[in-house]
Amino acid sequence: MAHIKAVKWVTKDKRRKGVFWPSEAMKKRAWVSDPGIYGKAARDQVAFWAARAEEGLEWKKKWINAYEEKKKPGAFKWFLGGRINASYNTLDRHIRSGRGGKTALIWVPELPDETTKRISYEELHRDVNRLANSLRRLGVRKGDRVGIYLPMVPEVITSLLACARIGAIHSVVFSAFSGESLKDRLIDAEAKVLITADGYYRRGEPKTLKESADIGVKGTGVRHVIVVKRTGRKIPWNKRKDMWFHEAIKREPDYCEPQFVESNETLFILYTSGTTGKPKGIIHDTGGYLTQAYWTTKWDFDLHDDDVFWCTADIGWVTGHTYGCYGPLLNGATMLMFEGAPDYPDPGRWWKVVADNGVTVFYTAPTAIRMFIKFGDKWIRKHRLDSLRILGTVGEPIDEEAWLWYFNKIGQGRCPVIDTWWQTETGGTLINTLPGIGPFIPTVAGLSFPGTRHAMLDSQGDEVGTGETGFLVQKPPYAPGMLRGVHRNPKKYFETYWSRFPGYYDTSDGAKRRKDGTIRLTGRVDDVMKVAGHRLSTAELENALNEHSLVRESAVVPKPDEIKGEVPVAFVVLKDESKASEELKKELVKHVDKAIGPTARPSFIYFVSDVPKTRSGKIMRRILRGIVKGDSELGNLTTLMNPECVKVLHKTVKKG
Numbered sequence: 001m002a003h004i005k006a007v008k009w010v011t012k013d014k015r016r017k018g019v020f021w022p023s024e025a026m027k028k029r030a031w032v033s034d035p036g037i038y039g040k041a042a043r044d045q046v047a048f049w050a051a052r053a054e055e056g057l058e059w060k061k062k063w064i065n066a067y068e069e070k071k072k073p074g075a076f077k078w079f080l081g082g083r084i085n086a087s088y089n090t091l092d093r094h095i096r097s098g099r100g101g102k103t104a105l106i107w108v109p110e111l112p113d114e115t116t117k118r119i120s121y122e123e124l125h126r127d128v129n130r131l132a133n134s135l136r137r138l139g140v141r142k143g144d145r146v147g148i149y150l151p152m153v154p155e156v157i158t159s160l161l162a163c164a165r166i167g168a169i170h171s172v173v174f175s176a177f178s179g180e181s182l183k184d185r186l187i188d189a190e191a192k193v194l195i196t197a198d199g200y201y202r203r204g205e206p207k208t209l210k211e212s213a214d215i216g217v218k219g220t221g222v223r224h225v226i227v228v229k230r231t232g233r234k235i236p237w238n239k240r241k242d243m244w245f246h247e248a249i250k251r252e253p254d255y256c257e258p259q260f261v262e263s264n265e266t267l268f269i270l271y272t273s274g275t276t277g278k279p280k281g282i283i284h285d286t287g288g289y290l291t292q293a294y295w296t297t298k299w300d301f302d303l304h305d306d307d308v309f310w311c312t313a314d315i316g317w318v319t320g321h322t323y324g325c326y327g328p329l330l331n332g333a334t335m336l337m338f339e340g341a342p343d344y345p346d347p348g349r350w351w352k353v354v355a356d357n358g359v360t361v362f363y364t365a366p367t368a369i370r371m372f373i374k375f376g377d378k379w380i381r382k383h384r385l386d387s388l389r390i391l392g393t394v395g396e397p398i399d400e401e402a403w404l405w406y407f408n409k410i411g412q413g414r415c416p417v418i419d420t421w422w423q424t425e426t427g428g429t430l431i432n433t434l435p436g437i438g439p440f441i442p443t444v445a446g447l448s449f450p451g452t453r454h455a456m457l458d459s460q461g462d463e464v465g466t467g468e469t470g471f472l473v474q475k476p477p478y479a480p481g482m483l484r485g486v487h488r489n490p491k492k493y494f495e496t497y498w499s500r501f502p503g504y505y506d507t508s509d510g511a512k513r514r515k516d517g518t519i520r521l522t523g524r525v526d527d528v529m530k531v532a533g534h535r536l537s538t539a540e541l542e543n544a545l546n547e548h549s550l551v552r553e554s555a556v557v558p559k560p561d562e563i564k565g566e567v568p569v570a571f572v573v574l575k576d577e578s579k580a581s582e583e584l585k586k587e588l589v590k591h592v593d594k595a596i597g598p599t600a601r602p603s604f605i606y607f608v609s610d611v612p613k614t615r616s617g618k619i620m621r622r623i624l625r626g627i628v629k630g631d632s633e634l635g636n637l638t639t640l641m642n643p644e645c646v647k648v649l650h651k652t653v654k655k656g
């Protein structure tokens with residue numbers, strides 16, 4: 001068990017209050033501790049990343065050209081002509097170097113009396129190869145899409161890597177999304193096979209999943225469904241389509257020749273919410289993505305051979321892909337996966353998992369931290385957290401209180417908090433401090449990762465001054481892990497990311513640069529919400545509500561929430577106002593559950609007769625956002641077609 005001696009290594013900067021720096025001991029241990037790395041990487045970004053790709057990964061064939069950018073916005077490529085395989089780099093490589101017996105995955109089941117599983121690189125390799133053979137047998141070929149709709153069980157890692165092994169493209173759908181949501185994604189991705197489970201455990205209770213998977217595959221091109229047995233409950237079975245995961249792999253050989261692909265070929269598609277009602281299939285390439293995954297994991301979390309890395313994100317989100325699978329495994333690390341809810345059987349569970357397994361690097365979201373603050377410190381005091389070395393956070397801006405609590409209570413004042421800013425689209429982290437360099441400042445993410453550059457622009461596209469908030473953009477050459485397209489929708493790719501500020505990648509986030517050069521994120525500038533760290537689109541939710549037969553139209557906006565960061569609030573205009581009732585609210589919530597999933601549930605629903613609109617009929621969400629926040633100053637209302645409704649809405653929201 002990896003155990004790091006507790007050393008008090010973070011000291012307060014005497015000159016600036018609230019700024020923390022690494023100790024000499026940390027600097028000595030860290031992979032990078034010389035701030036000169038930033039300047040060095042900036043002198044030739046392409047050369048910097050090319051050196052990283054060469055040092056960090058094993059290529060079957062080296063690239064001909066490290067980077068190419070066409071005139072067409074968003075058309076760039078990394079490592080052209082290079083051939084690589086993600087499963088080979090995460091598994092075979094470590095086995096060849098004699099590390100096959102090392103634990104790749106510690107899986108902690110939710111049920112406290114069930115045994116923790118430790119899976120070595122060799123064992124994982126065997127299962128991945130078998131499943132890869134099985135997928136091939138089912139007719140899955142290079143470039144084909146495989147849907148993955150799995151809870152946090154070890155088979156989820158096996159599934160991702162098995163797809164990668166044969167050059168198939170995985171598309172994971174968050175297991176808490178509804179069957180309907182799954183269906184939309186499977187259709188868009190044109191998936192041939194789906195891997196799912198009979199169910200999973202949540203707060204000690206077995207939950208169903210296969211039933212939603214069946215709704216999801218109906219009417220799609222999915223020909224085979226591979227089912228992981230987790231709960232053993234009776235489930236609907238379709239003899240023509242369904243097969244058990246354990247049976248499918250049992251009869252397969254232990255080796256499957258990896259399919260090396262050209263670096264720019266797609267490794268995976270992950271659907272994410274944008275400003276429109278339909279989720280976008282974000283395309284990630286292979287070589288560039290793996291390069292960024294490898295190095296950001298290694299440097300951000302200062303990952304060494306004796307570390308135990310726990311990223312709490314679900315595999316359904318990009319964080320689960322990069323830091324709960326590819327990044328740690330590329331580094332040959334031991335990573336931990338926990339199946340269940342953080343507070344089951346009690347709110348000390350996560351800390352028990354840390355203590356029992358000697359977790360050294362812990363990566364979570366601000367929403368979880370805020371929840372633990374609420375639970376109270378006594379749940380932490382019950383467990384020894386001395387093994388922790390480094391803490392990370394991601395998903396939304398972290399407030400000072402949560403940062404300091406995390407730093408003082410979980411990190412016991414000796415672990416840096418690495419606040420990592422990034423997106424599904426960027427593939428890996430892009431703005432954060434490095435543990436051996438610092439500084440660690442509450443609410444400040446830090447500097448652009450070496451070899452990348454960002455700027456903040458005003459609406460005209462000019463850079464704003466220090467301390468001013470602007471639109472955060474990335475400058476070329478773009479980071480190797482960046483998205484390469486939107487599946488089956490090049491127009492959307494261009495319009496969303498490359499059209500507003502020509503010559504830059506548009507993040508849709510706001511940010512400001514401080515005097516010391518570090519960056520503070522200020523939140524999304526579009527209609528995307530972060531609810532408990534989960535990315536949701538207001539438009540998607542509105543679409544779901546509008547589909548209800550009694551709804552004429554709806555407008556959804558985020559409302560600040562103490563724990564979840566933001567929660568969705570829905571203003572609903574009914575076709576017949578007399579139908580408004582508490583019952584109908586409940587029905588609408590159920591309707592959202594079915595269309596998207598419980599994570600998208602509106603926290604408040606207001607039945608109203610009108611929502612503020614421009615003269616051209618566009619809903620003014622800015623005004624609604626102000627109303628739910630209780631702002632009395634809502635700015636200019638003269639452009640509204642129906643300014644009179646604003647007063648009424650204020651009253652409705654106040655009444656609750």
Ligand code: WTA
Nearest residue numbers: 394395396397419420421422423424521535
């Ligand atoms: C937000 C999650 C502030 C941001 C990896 C971004 C953050 C969106 C941070 C992407 C952070 C993520 N500080 N905001 N450290 N990390 N965000 O695609 O608004 O689920 O655009 O990717 O989360 O969310 P996504």
